[in-house]
Amino acid sequence: AQSVTQLDSHVSVSEGTPVLLRCNYSSSYSPSLFWYVQHPNKGLQLLLKYTSAATLVKGINGFEAEFKKSETSFHLTKPSAHMSDAAEYFCVVSGTGFQKLVFGTGTRLLVSP
């Protein structure tokens, strides 16, 4: 079975400093991996996706993630945080067969001025 573990439930940064949200995955085959963002009282928005192409994936709003098979990791980074980045972030792996999405428990990103 596929699963993801988000290593931090909360991450606090100051505006303008780098962001690192950590995710490890478990999969019996080459997975598709995603990061989604959820702002308060909103639905989920896809930030970026890895589907076995380039291991460094660039997404929207300056976010990127690197797929590291040897470490089974897919960490999300951004060079400089903005106040509008404050939200809940979910690391997601796709399942087998009909490719359901398996979500992590989420990391809440707090950005202070």
Add this chain to the structure above:
Amino acid sequence: ETGVTQSPTHLIKTRGQQVTLRCSSQSGHNTVSWYQQALGQGPQFIFQYYREEENGRGNFPPRFSGLQFPNYSSELNVNALELDDSALYLCASSLDGLSYGYTFGSGTRLTVV
């Protein structure tokens, strides 16, 4: 191109009642998935419909049921509501169930009292 729309946005039901949630898929999408997101948790897969047939189900009891219509819109029905059914219910659509193509709606917030 319209996105995924869900209705209603909020509703309150009494324990034991039945509820129907609705989802209009994105134009051109033939697959709809439903997810339950309890407060402070990541979304959990309920089931998926592809061309009007259920082709995948998560670990939810039979009182959670669904339909997909010829225009690919969908309904989620929950019978005999329990307090623990209180959650945000998210609908996502994609073309042919491809995991990298899901678009999420903003959800329906269900409160069971």
